[in-house]
Amino acid sequence: MKRPRPVLAAALLAGVLALASCAYTVSLDAAADAESPLCANASVRLPETIGDLERRWTDAQATGAWGVPTAVVCSCGLQPPAPTTLQCVTIGGVDWIVDETDTPNLRLTTYGREPAAQAYIDTTVVSADEVLGVLSTAVQQLPATGECTAPDVETGQQDAPTAVDGDGR
Amino acid sequence: MNSRMLRLTGPFILALAALAALIVGLLMGGGAAPRLISDPGPVIRWGLPVVKLLVNLSAATMVGALIVALFALRAREREFSLALDVASAAAAVFTVAAGATGFFTFVSTFNPEVSAGMAFGQQLGRYLTETELGRVWLISTVAAAVITILAFAVRGWASTLVTALVAIAALVPMATQGHSGTLANHDAAVMALIIHVVGVAVWLGGLVTLVFLRPALTAGRVRIVVERYSTLALASFALVAVSGAARTLTSITDPRELLSPYGALLAAKTVALFVLGALGVVYRRRLIARMTGTGGAAFWWLIVAELGMMGIASGAAAALARTPAPADVLAPALTTAAEILTEAPLPPELTPLAWLTAWEVDLLWAVVAAGGVVFYLAGVRRLRRVGRAWPKSRTVLWTCGMLLLFWTTSGAAAAYGDYLHSMNMLGRIQLLLVIPPLLVLGAPYRLALEAIAHRNDGSHGIREWLQAATRSPALRILRRSAVATILMVATLWGLGATRVLSWTLVDPLGHEWAIAHSLAVGSLLAWNVLTSARPAVRAAVTGAITIAATALGLWNLLQPGLAFADWFGAMGRTWGASPIEDQRNAGLIAIVGAILPILLATVGRRFGSADDVASIPPSSKGHSWPTAATHDSEPSRG
Numbered sequence: 001m002k003r004p005r006p007v008l009a010a011a012l013l014a015g016v017l018a019l020a021s022c023a024y025t026v027s028l029d030a031a032a033d034a035e036s037p038l039c040a041n042a043s044v045r046l047p048e049t050i051g052d053l054e055r056r057w058t059d060a061q062a063t064g065a066w067g068v069p070t071a072v073v074c075s076c077g078l079q080p081p082a083p084t085t086l087q088c089v090t091i092g093g094v095d096w097i098v099d100e101t102d103t104p105n106l107r108l109t110t111y112g113r114e115p116a117a118q119a120y121i122d123t124t125v126v127s128a129d130e131v132l133g134v135l136s137t138a139v140q141q142l143p144a145t146g147e148c149t150a151p152d153v154e155t156g157q158q159d160a161p162t163a164v165d166g167d168g169r
Numbered sequence: 170m171n172s173r174m175l176r177l178t179g180p181f182i183l184a185l186a187a188l189a190a191l192i193v194g195l196l197m198g199g200g201a202a203p204r205l206i207s208d209p210g211p212v213i214r215w216g217l218p219v220v221k222l223l224v225n226l227s228a229a230t231m232v233g234a235l236i237v238a239l240f241a242l243r244a245r246e247r248e249f250s251l252a253l254d255v256a257s258a259a260a261a262v263f264t265v266a267a268g269a270t271g272f273f274t275f276v277s278t279f280n281p282e283v284s285a286g287m288a289f290g291q292q293l294g295r296y297l298t299e300t301e302l303g304r305v306w307l308i309s310t311v312a313a314a315v316i317t318i319l320a321f322a323v324r325g326w327a328s329t330l331v332t333a334l335v336a337i338a339a340l341v342p343m344a345t346q347g348h349s350g351t352l353a354n355h356d357a358a359v360m361a362l363i364i365h366v367v368g369v370a371v372w373l374g375g376l377v378t379l380v381f382l383r384p385a386l387t388a389g390r391v392r393i394v395v396e397r398y399s400t401l402a403l404a405s406f407a408l409v410a411v412s413g414a415a416r417t418l419t420s421i422t423d424p425r426e427l428l429s430p431y432g433a434l435l436a437a438k439t440v441a442l443f444v445l446g447a448l449g450v451v452y453r454r455r456l457i458a459r460m461t462g463t464g465g466a467a468f469w470w471l472i473v474a475e476l477g478m479m480g481i482a483s484g485a486a487a488a489l490a491r492t493p494a495p496a497d498v499l500a501p502a503l504t505t506a507a508e509i510l511t512e513a514p515l516p517p518e519l520t521p522l523a524w525l526t527a528w529e530v531d532l533l534w535a536v537v538a539a540g541g542v543v544f545y546l547a548g549v550r551r552l553r554r555v556g557r558a559w560p561k562s563r564t565v566l567w568t569c570g571m572l573l574l575f576w577t578t579s580g581a582a583a584a585y586g587d588y589l590h591s592m593n594m595l596g597r598i599q600l601l602l603v604i605p606p607l608l609v610l611g612a613p614y615r616l617a618l619e620a621i622a623h624r625n626d627g628s629h630g631i632r633e634w635l636q637a638a639t640r641s642p643a644l645r646i647l648r649r650s651a652v653a654t655i656l657m658v659a660t661l662w663g664l665g666a667t668r669v670l671s672w673t674l675v676d677p678l679g680h681e682w683a684i685a686h687s688l689a690v691g692s693l694l695a696w697n698v699l700t701s702a703r704p705a706v707r708a709a710v711t712g713a714i715t716i717a718a719t720a721l722g723l724w725n726l727l728q729p730g731l732a733f734a735d736w737f738g739a740m741g742r743t744w745g746a747s748p749i750e751d752q753r754n755a756g757l758i759a760i761v762g763a764i765l766p767i768l769l770a771t772v773g774r775r776f777g778s779a780d781d782v783a784s785i786p787p788s789s790k791g792h793s794w795p796t797a798a799t800h801d802s803e804p805s806r807g
Contacts, residue, residue: 058734061738061749
């Protein structure tokens with residue numbers, strides 16, 4: 001056989017593999033305290049699917065991402081937030097502070113959990129209630145240090161941003 | 170005793186002894202005692218161990234008959250088809266018994282109301298397809314049915330080999346069921362069980378086959394076949410003893426636990442094992458040597474006695490399987506992050522001392538390494554005895570390779586490979602780029618060709634199988650430099666940067682596959698580099714691998730993100746380097762590993778030149794041993 005063939009083929013293959021592994025990885029930044037074993041306890045319990053959204057491969061410790069394109073991102077190891085006047089909801093025994101700055105995307109941060117966890121949700125794809133309901137098993141692993149004073153307890157679909165069912169976009 | 174009577178008495182004694190031992194064992198160990206809650210009734214309690222025993226005996230006969238055919242008999246002769254018929258019949262019994270065991274297990278575990286109604290059918294269907302236990306028996310039953318047909322239909326070498334491999338694979342699901350062993354060594358317990366079951370199958374099944382074969386063997390053949398069987402039996406004895414001991418170590422945590430019914434049943438099996446071993450020595454040493462014709466009545470009575478002893482061991486084994494082991498837990502409680510991911514607790518910190526003291530023995534590769542060294546040394550000794558030289562350097566390189574294989578699969582690299590990316594990388598580089606060159610430089614194929622006696626009766630021994638393998642079209646393609654290079658690059662990156670690595674971490678089967686695959690690919694490549702006559706091809710192959718390994722190292726070293734964050738980043742580890750630093754260490758290891766192909770192409774080739782290790786002569790018809798002792802003189806090396 002001619003000389004350059006194996007090199008060329010090998011280089012090509014390596015390139016394809018590298019591209020393939022990049023294509024389905026979601027690039028995220030790890031939170032400050034992501035290395036905490038408490039976060040490990042939570043991250044190994046993150047669900048494989050949220051509704052129809054499949055879990056993606058991320059490249060940061062104690063994070064999770066779901067859906068193509070990414071509709072839900074969550075990470076563990078944040079500084080616990082100070083008391084706030086923002087809305088607080090309790091779902092599955094976990095208190096979440098609702099930040100609506102980026103509507104229709106919602107940023108939800110646990111309240112009274114140390115280390116804190118955060119979920120960032122595209123509510124045009126999936127409802128926040130559904131996401132938090134599924135995430136609660138994992139997030140409950142984070143030790144509770146306090147709770148909201150007057151939380152909105154889950155009352156069905158009322159508080160939830162309108163969910164748009166469709167092709168997952 | 171005439172052969173017809175033997176054919177009846179042999180299996181009868183085996184079954185009777187097994188059944189008797191099973192009943193005694195169940196009474197002693199309480200394996201069939203009524204249960205307080207949801208008792209399935211005596212039919213199931215006693216019936217389940219009995220059908221399971223039948224599964225064990227028939228599956229063993231199936232595998233044993235195929236192995237004896239492949240190793241001792243001549244294809245396209247009556248003896249060969251007879252052995253395959255035995256295998257087919259045994260597989261048929263196995264099919265029925267596995268089906269019955271599956272059903273009895275269902276009734277025993279879920280205690281449904283047995284009826285011919287719809288509800289029961291649906292329940293049974295869900296059990297067979299959705300529960301692990303049900304799936305095991307469904308797979309076993311289907312596999313057994315397939316083997317029944319295969320063994321009935323095939324008569325050629327290659328097709329029989331495939332059938333035998335399927336038959337051995339069919340034993341594996343049964344060994345993986347249940348929660349044997351403590352949490353920390355579940356995988357070890359399963360591996361020990363698989364090796365144990367395969368060893369027993371060859372040993373017991375081979376003996377049963379011998380009894381059935383006797384009428385088809387002419388006077389001269391009996392001795393040859395019995396001799397070959399006893400070689401198989403010796404190897405099986407070693408496997409059974411080692412794996413049995415390993416399984417025991419995983420099922421108890423305190424020696425005092427042996428003073429229990431479980432311990433008593435274990436003692437019965439151990440005694441049976443040693444009696445069988447002694448019987449084996451007797452007929453290997455004395456009776457075969459003095460054997461004339463088809464062997465006297467005494468010889469065949471000894472075989473019957475051996476079958477009886479095996480029956481006792483099998484019965485005790487079936488009873489033992491129904492007796493809870495002291496350290497076995499019903500459902501291991503998985504709580505910490507490491508336990509959820511790896512089903513084993515996080516090991517203590519990797520201190521310098523732990524490099525030497527951390528062990529997690531993978532019995533499969535420990536057996537391969539030990540067997541590799543023992544058989545290699547035996548071959549060298551055989552050559553020495555007839556005054557043929559074998560360079561010491563080859564022996565040293567081979568032994569180093571095997572020791573390193575043992576450490577890599579059972580030492581610190583294995584014990585920490587699930588938890589640290591760097592240790593995982595170290596193990597992979599060893600298996601791909603360090604161990605295979607050492608093994609190839611040991612020239613095992615050449616040793617096998619020179620030391621193993623040539624079979625001239627048309628049967629296949631190890632030597633003939635090796636030659637057949639090197640002549641196979643598959644290996645002819647794999648031996649091409651381009652194919653070996655592409656495989657190596659794909660393995661480096663596939664096991665280093667894709668989800669394939671996750672699979673090898675999660676699934677014990679994937680883990681073992683990765684080891685075997687890495688060794689095979691590494692050996693192909695090492696052989697290529699060492700034997701390739703053209704410097705240009707050699708440079709291209711070496712260059713490609715070096716570039717691929719360096720690229721993998723740089724990718725790990727320089728990327729800002731954490732690869733496999735959901736595994737290596739989620740262990741909840743509080744000691745050692747942070748996952749991202751550990752990933753950089755893994756990258757450094759890969760870069761150091763990238764030098765190895767260059768070393769191989771330069772220093773390695775000085776150790777063993779092409780004609781030394783190649784020894785895949787296209788025209789290797791094999792000279793018959795020992796007449797070839799004088800031709801083919803070897804330069805001796807220090």
